[in-house]
Amino acid sequence: MSAELYYKSASELSGLLDRKEISSVELTQSVIDRTKAVDDLVQAFNSFDEENALAQAEESDARRKRGESLGSLDGIPVGIKDVLAVKDQPLTCSSKILADFVSPYDATCIQKLKRSGAVLWGRLNMDEFAMGSSTENSATKITGNPWKLDCIPGGSSGGSAAAVSAGEAIVSLGSDTGGSIRQPASHCGIVGLKPTYGRVSRYGLAAFASSLDQVGPMGRTVWDTAALLQSISGHDPNDSTSYRIDVPDYVQAIEQLKGRKWTFGLPKEYFENAEDTASMGPVKEAIEFYKSLGCEIKEVSLPHTAYAVATYYIVATAEASSNLARYDGIRYTHRAESFDAKDSVDIYRQSRAEGFGNEVKRRVLLGTYVLSSGYYDAYYLKAQKTRTLIRRDFEEAFRDVDALLTPTAPSPAFKRGAHSGDPLSMYLSDIYTISANLAGIPGLSVPCGYVDGLPVGLQILGKPFKEDEILAMGNEFESAHNFKNEHPSL
Amino acid sequence: MAEAPHIDIDKVAELARIALTDEEKTKFSSQLESILGYIDKLNELDTTNVEPTAHPHSVENVWREDRATSELPTSEALKNAPKQRQNMFVVPKVVE
Amino acid sequence: MEYEAVIGLEVHVQIKTESKIFSGSRSGYGYEPNTLVDPVVLGLPGSLPVMNKTALDGIIKAGLALNCTIPDYCKWDRKNYFYPDSPNNYQITQYDQPICDGGFVEIEMKGETRAVMGSHRKVALTRIHLENDVGKLNHFAEDSLVDYNRAFTPLMEIVSEPDMHSGAEAFAFLTAIRQTMIYCGISDCDMEKGQMRADANISVRPVGQKELGAKIELKNLNSITGVKNGIEYEIKRQTQELKKGRTMTQATWRWDADLGRTELMREKEDAHDYRYFPDPDLMPVRIDDEWRERIRCEIPELPFDKQRRFMEQYEIPYSITSVLVPDWELSEYFESAAKKAPKCAQAIGNYVTNDLLRELSESNTALSECKISPDGLLSLVEVIEKGVITKQIAKDVFIEMFNTGESATEVIERKGLKPDFDEGQVKDWCQEAVDENPRPVEDFRSGNEKALNALLGQVMKKSRGKANPQIVQGLLKELLS
Structure with a gap:
């Protein structure tokens, strides 16, 4: 075998499993051993349960033995971002306020994953309540970038990206509110996809910003990412915002759409004045690659790009201030040891002060402010209107092109602490990813090269519900390059 | 844009039910004011007659039929409770 | 100086459904604590609301029965406030686009006697909207206990205009709403079970003054009679205060039905800042004529x-x-x-x-x-x-x-109750009675009509109660004339 089991792709592993050349228990053990060997360095996991994983693997092996395999993910270890509810497992959102919370129910995507036979493996670190771009806002631990441990893995799904990159999981689930899947995928040299808003159920995803959040897959190959997306997609009656629309066969689509001469758009607002954009080099080479395939490359305009970050931070924080109100020390969260019991409100103040980290406090305060009396029209309503303009920009652009090509992040992973104390500069690094959440469109990040020894991703933004197309586009690039076989040395 | 935005941090913290130390108040208000300063950029845009977007792909009339489904067992409902008694959640005495 | 009271009511009515307004756990009263709960009802991380179609039908029915306009479009908003009975610390409600606009309630005042119909009038409504109910707090000496069974029961809020002037009108208003809801099968409106609850806004002003006086919100009105008594007490109290030359300030008072008086709960506090915004977890509702008509047909x-x-x-x-x-x-x-x-x-x-x-x-x-x-x-x-x-x-x-x-x-x-004799037999009995009782016969003939009753009694006795008294009376009169 050319690589250790833990670094093989799900597509290859499912073949090995089907042909009984390996068992899921062997594979799972390999991932467990790898995790134990490297996670002291990477720190991707908030928690994991070996026995539980091996028990799932045994069940998978038994199914295969009976000839009842549930498909290509049956027996494959999947890491789970610690923001998704898994029955009888901790759900911490990397927050002190949920440190002891055990979920009594399964998220819909987790139920689907269980039905596809996947081995649910561990709870992956993240920025607290998915608020951040570096996973430094975790109350649990600081995750390192497997390529350079003193650099951040990106965020908020930093644990999910780092684990896959380091071979501690074959694929993983993340969530993306403003780039939280794509940016860490880019920083850790893996593939990450944010589905169209409504493609994957949010039921059981601890909400950050309800109108922006999506659960999505991360993997080392486009194929693996497609297979994971397949298993979690589809309409869910428990989520009023999930969309009633057919789910195509993504893996098949990758093959079927191979060789298609796509028309790509380059948003001029993303490419002009980009001298400081360190990741531009590899991205431009990737664009050349598509040109060489005979694809057409056009300049397009997204005129309201400059307003995206401001719009995003109003919408996201306003929704978050309300979504996080339930963490109050009353029903299931951390309750402050001491509070003034005569003041019926103090239990909230103290529990939340102790339970939330700084970034969460900052955003809850900002969101509270923009919704407060007298400011609603100036901030929230204004942002909702600007959101319409941003959405229309994309509709307009997609009249002429099939997808947009952009960098995923302006620069590769930065050093830990580089942005601490300056939240705004951190927010501005989400510039390329945020608009997709505001417009509700799908986005894929595929590894496309290195800058200073750190991976860089190409972002492909697609039309609503055209995940199959951007996956096929990404696969085209991936197959012609060797990035998927390049792993960090740990 | 007019004057730099000013946040009444005490009022906001009270609405958000988060106790802040004086140091935090100073730090957060200056950070939030700088973010709000940046956000004020939206005022450059004329959004008269622009419909607000509440959902990226809005549909209407999404509902369920009125049928009871399963509940959580009481033990599960209470298992994360910081304090419980008589199968209920204990909270400080609420004076109306 | 003469004073008059101006009263508006906010009436909460639970809609009778099998499941909760935004989730599948049962709606019900009298269950063991925290048994009618699920992730949505407890506000667990990741839980999401989904509208209950029957609750929507219920409020549309209520709106049509109370003469409201049902706009084509309505949406859901979050009302943000922290309270232990509120699982998410926001209530899902309708802020600026309620499902029912305007409307009125026809009320009947008490008539002069029970046999006489009282006067009727229309009390104007502002709106009716739908929202989730909250849990129930049980108060103890040292702490309070929360039961979330009631949380997320579908709840309508019927808001009247300040269009009433007495406790009796408020009583009639609630009675009319209650009967309408029961007739339509929307709610049983049992106030003891909390299926109907009312708060009153009461202000008193000199007759002739246009502006309303300071608004007193009256709570804890646990029965329709309580509403009437509480309001009447409060009007009297405010009027007396004003007559003493005192000025009223906006405040919340509480009706104590046992003591038969109101007491101050809190002085005017900082206006609540509920930070309403559209709930991103729910899609808006569009109502067309077909839907309205379908519901209209169901109204009895x-x-x-x-x-x-x-x-x-x-x-x-x-x-x-x-x-x-x-x-x-x-x-x-x-x-x-x-x-x-x-x-x-x-x-x-x-x-x-x-x-x-x-x-x-x-x-x-x-x-x-x-x-x-x-x-x-x-x-x-x-x-x-x-x-x-x-x-x-x-x-x-x-x-x-x-x-x-x-x-x-x-x-x-x-039971053999049918008469076993014919009219001839009755005639005979009558003749016997006349013959056997000369005194009453005499009395009757001398003008005492009542004396006939004695004869009637005799005949009835002979027939063991089966003879028809009217016929007997006729026959007796014939005999005596």
Whole structure:
């Protein structure tokens, strides 16, 4: 075998499993051993349960033995971002306020994953309540970038990206509110996809910003990412915002759409004045690659790009201030040891002060402010209107092109602490990813090269519900390059 | 844009039910004011007659039929409770 | 100086559904604490609301029955405030686009006597919107305990304009809403079970003044009578204060039904800042004419309309309709008998509102379990009408029917209550009575009409109560003339 089991792709592993050349228990053990060997360095996991994983693997092996395999993910270890509810497992959102919370129910995507036979493996670190771009806002631990441990893995799904990159999981689930899947995928040299808003159920995803959040897959190959997306997609009656629309066969689509001469758009607002954009080099080479395939490359305009970050931070924080109100020390969260019991409100103040980290406090305060009396029209309503303009920009652009090509992040992973104390500069690094959440469109990040020894991703933004197309586009690039076989040395 | 935005941090913290130390108040208000300063950029845009977007792909009339489904067992409902008694959640005495 | 009160009511009514407004756990009252809960009801991380279609139908029905406009479009908003009974610390409600706009409630004031219809008027509504109910706090000496069973029960808030002026009007308003809701099957409005709850806004001003006085919000009005008494007390208190030259300030007061007085809960506090915004977890609702019409068709004839019709169509007095109509089942029972014999309607009405209600209440039986069917009752009224049995005997027949479920004829047959003699026999008895009782005969002839009763009694005795007193009276008069 050319690589250790833990670094093989799900597509290859499912073949090995089907042909009984390996068992899921062997594979799972390999991932467990790898995790134990490297996670002291990477720190991707908030928690994991070996026995539980091996028990799932045994069940998978038994199914295969009976000839009842549930498909290509049956027996494959999947890491789970610690923001998704898994029955009888901790759900911490990397927050002190949920440190002891055990979920009594399964998220819909987790139920689907269980039905596809996947081995649910561990709870992956993240920025607290998915608020951040570096996973430094975790109350649990600081995750390192497997390529350079003193650099951040990106965020908020930093644990999910780092684990896959380091071979501690074959694929993983993340969530993306403003780039939280794509940016860490880019920083850790893996593939990450944010589905169209409504493609994957949010039921059981601890909400950050309800109108922006999506659960999505991360993997080392486009194929693996497609297979994971397949298993979690589809309409869910428990989520009023999930969309009633057919789910195509993504893996098949990758093959079927191979060789298609796509028309790509380059948003001029993303490419002009980009001298400081360190990741531009590899991205431009990737664009050349598509040109060489005979694809057409056009300049397009997204005129309201400059307003995206401001719009995003109003919408996201306003929704978050309300979504996080339930963490109050009353029903299931951390309750402050001491509070003034005569003041019926103090239990909230103290529990939340102790339970939330700084970034969460900052955003809850900002969101509270923009919704407060007298400011609603100036901030929230204004942002909702600007959101319409941003959405229309994309509709307009997609009249002429099939997808947009952009960098995923302006620069590769930065050093830990580089942005601490300056939240705004951190927010501005989400510039390329945020608009997709505001417009509700799908986005894929595929590894496309290195800058200073750190991976860089190409972002492909697609039309609503055209995940199959951007996956096929990404696969085209991936197959012609060797990035998927390049792993960090740990 | 007019004057730099000013946040009444005490009022906001009270609405958000988060106790802040004086140091935090100073730090957060200056950070939030700088973010709000940046956000004020939206005022450059004329959004008269622009419909607000509440959902990226809005549909209407999404509902369920009125049928009871399963509940959580009481033990599960209470298992994360910081304090419980008589199968209920204990909270400080609420004076109306 | 004369003063007048201006009153507005906010009435919360739970909609009767099988499951909660935004999730599948059951709606219900009287269950063990925290048994009707699920991830949504507890506000667990990741839980999401999904609208209950029946709750929407219910409020549209309420709106149409209360003469509201149902706009084409409405949406959901979050009302943000921290309170231990609120699982998410926000309530899902409707802020600026409620499902029902405007409307009015027809109310009836008390008449001069119970036999006289009181005056009717319309109380204007502002709106009705739908929201989730919250959990229940149980207070103890040291702490409070929260039960979330009630949380997420569908709850309508019916908001009136400041359009009432007395406790009696508020009483009539709530009574009318309650009856309408029950008629429409929307809610049982049992205030003891919290299915209907009311808060009042009361202000008092000098007559002639345009501006409203300071608004006092009155809470803890736990029964319709409590609303009336609480409001009346509060009007009196505020008026006295004003007469003493004091000024009122906006505040919340609480009605103590045991002590029969109101007490201050809190002075005007900082206006709440609820930070309303559209709930991103729920999609808006669009209502078309087809939907409105479908619901409109489900609305039964409403109480006051039915009362007016009964009085006209069956020519029965107000006093009977005012007992029949407030109880939908009872009025339906009455009508299914009365429409087959409109001429007997009054007799049927009398039986329903007197004998039937008395027996039901004494035996603690629900009308739905009553053994006398409307047809059975009609059969009884008809045999009386035909003179087969006397009213006196009919009373016993009725009780037999009530206990056994037999028809009137069956009871009469079984107990041999049918007269076993002909009119000739009755004549003979009359003659005997005249012969045997010279005193009353004398008295009658000298002008004392009442003396006939003594003779009648004798004949009835001879017939063992089976003779028809009217016929007997006729015969006696004939004999004595």
